[in-house]
Amino acid sequence: MIFDWYKLLNYNEFISLGLISRTLTVFLEGVGQEDVLVTVGNEFGITFRDAFLPLSFEGQNPFYRDGYAIYEDPDGNVWLGIESTEDEE
Amino acid sequence: MLNGQVPLIVFTFAPPVGGEVFNAISGIPIIGERVAQRIGVPLPIYLDERISGLYVTAESRSIDVETEVNSRADDKTPKVKQWSLNSTISVTMVGQRDSAALATLTAFCDLAFQKVVSQNYGISYFNGNLVVLNGLLHGFSSETGNEDDLVRVILQISRGKQEINKPEDVPFLDRVRGSVPS
Secondary structure, three states: OOOOEEEEEHHHHHHHHHOOOOEEEEEEEEEEEEEEEEOOOOOOEEEOEEEEEEOOOOHHOOEEEOOEEEEEEEOEEEEEEEOOOOOOO | OOOOOOOOEEEEEEEOOOHHHHHHHHHOOOOOOHHHHOOOEEEEEEOOOOOEEEEEEEEEEEEEEEEEOOOOOOOOOOEEEEEEEEEEEHHHEEEEOOOOOHHHHHHHHHHHHHOOOOOOEEEEEEEEEEEEEEEEEEEOOOOOOOOEEEEEEEEEEOOOOOOOOOOOOOOOOOEEEEEEOO
């Protein structure tokens, strides 16, 4: 599957803030303005368009659900993925 | 006509980030671009049956305060903590089903509902000695009956807010396409 990925935040930096949740308002290239809810609980995850995406859920990185995905790269950056509907350029 | 002969409700929406859409709105001469860019677009609705088909039938105001009284083991005066919960006014209106102002009021409340978290809006209300500046939407309900063509509307405005939030810069995130970002 091909996804459009957007780098949201750095996992370690977000954890160091000590926040339980934060809503990020971002402008996604090719999509528009969206809200992404970042939550820290038993699982670190994001909620995007009513889809909850836990990070590395059951060891799956990236983790896919309902056309969306979450991925943590080796540098700790957390990416939001939206399944691409366009032909790969 | 603020606080004049008829009740007035004013919705104010802060300019959206980017300003492209807002620039088109602020081109309306009566608003004034410079003013509108700073405070948002004020959108008034007169609550008068002759003007808008809406009629205010009742108003009420309430203040909710949480009080916690902690008794002390030494029988001295209990410690009391208080914190404010909300200060709201409730406006009950009736309107005709085909009232354009009622449809506009409903649409504005829907728009405010989308901005509840960002609070990039304000609701002001003027009627006699009851004045609310830059309040927040606390509740909205409408009810229609089968026996007449009237719509009963209850609008609740919270007075907790004092100023309209300025829109924050929204970060632009570039797209990286692939099975995983690289």
